[in-house]
Amino acid sequence: MKVQYQDNQRMGVVVYDFNHKTASDEDIEDVKQLIYEYKIVVIKEQDLSPDEYCDFGYRLGEVEKYYQPMYHHPEREEIFVSSNVAENGQQVGVPKTGKFWHADYAFMARPFAFSMVYPQILPSKERGTYFINMSKVYQSLPDDLKAIANQSSCCHSVRRFFKIRPQDVYRPISEILDEIERVTPPVKHPTTFIHPITGETILYVTEGFTYRIDDLEGKPRDINVLQNLLTHSGQLDKTFQYPLIEHHEFELGDVRIWDNRSLVHCAHYASNSEPAVTFRLTLHDNYPFYQL
Ligand code: 7UC
Ligand code: FE
Numbered sequence: 200m201k202v203q204y205q206d207n208q209r210m211g212v213v214v215y216d217f218n219h220k221t222a223s224d225e226d227i228e229d230v231k232q233l234i235y236e237y238k239i240v241v242i243k244e245q246d247l248s249p250d251e252y253c254d255f256g257y258r259l260g261e262v263e264k265y266y267q268p269m270y271h272h273p274e275r276e277e278i279f280v281s282s283n284v285a286e287n288g289q290q291v292g293v294p295k296t297g298k299f300w301h302a303d304y305a306f307m308a309r310p311f312a313f314s315m316v317y318p319q320i321l322p323s324k325e326r327g328t329y330f331i332n333m334s335k336v337y338q339s340l341p342d343d344l345k346a347i348a349n350q351s352s353c354c355h356s357v358r359r360f361f362k363i364r365p366q367d368v369y370r371p372i373s374e375i376l377d378e379i380e381r382v383t384p385p386v387k388h389p390t391t392f393i394h395p396i397t398g399e400t401i402l403y404v405t406e407g408f409t410y411r412i413d414d415l416e417g418k419p420r421d422i423n424v425l426q427n428l429l430t431h432s433g434q435l436d437k438t439f440q441y442p443l444i445e446h447h448e449f450e451l452g453d454v455r456i457w458d459n460r461s462l463v464h465c466a467h468y469a470s471n472s473e474p475a476v477t478f479r480l481t482l483h484d485n486y487p488f489y490q491l
Pocket of ligand 2: 301
């Protein structure tokens with residue numbers, strides 16, 4: 200494999216000549232280290248069937264399927280399908296997923312170490328994802344806010360971005376809301392944690408899922424503290440101009456893998472509803488998500 204490093208301040212490396220079938224265990228380890236260090240790795244010129252894509256995922260880590268079957272690929276349940284294209288008149292996967300700032304599975308007890316996406320159909324423009332490195336955000340915080348964040352935990356829930364399923368039509372909204380709380384009760388994570396591999400401190404708040412910040416006794420803090428942290432991160436900037444926001448474009452053949460501990464992301468969709476399909480895999484590694 201050939202690694203192309205960026206010569207600007209942007210995150211990520213680009214990898215050419217990589218084939219998961221012939222890659223050695225050392226190559227795989229190298230790719231993982233590149234993800235931890237550079238946060239985003241784009242593997243170029245991939246042409247993979249759903250089975251091959253999953254095989255690639257299993258080489259990198261412990262693949263976990265999404266908790267809701269509505270997102271699953273018909274042949275491989277591990278693949279989360281984001282799609283606005285009907286196949287034989289049948290919706291496959293879910294349209295416009297992840298169009299809000301979040302980290303994958305931040306609302307679950309054990310979020311993913313890595314997320315990977317492999318676009319299948321791309322719109323002609325506006326094809327990419329916004330990312331923010333939350334360890335950079337932590338470093339940029341004023342000292343008093345750092346101290347408060349370090350002595351806090353946050354509550355996260357999927358409730359605001361739970362997608363209504365076809366079978367939910369005509370159900371009372373209260374029943375659906377109760378189901379969300381039962382199936383995915385809120386989880387608590389430390390507001391900052393140390394990345395188990397890089398040792399960086401990460402500010403773990405997302406606009407989409409984080410709804411409360413508590414002190415170490417579990418007493419709610421002023422909600423403005425959370426708003427402040429989100430503002431510092433750039434996640435409240437509706438123009439996406441904030442300096443730590445990076446837009447990363449896709450090309451067909453790219454498999455993009457990122458460090459889901461360090462980064463928050465926000466999917467970007469073409470405003471003209473052109474067809475767009477991506478296949479996502481989510482993985483755990485051999486480390487705890489964070490050290491306590
Ligand atoms: O439909 C979606 O945007 C999925 C979202 C609620 N969860 C993605 C994840 O893995 O956290
Ligand atoms: Fe996501």
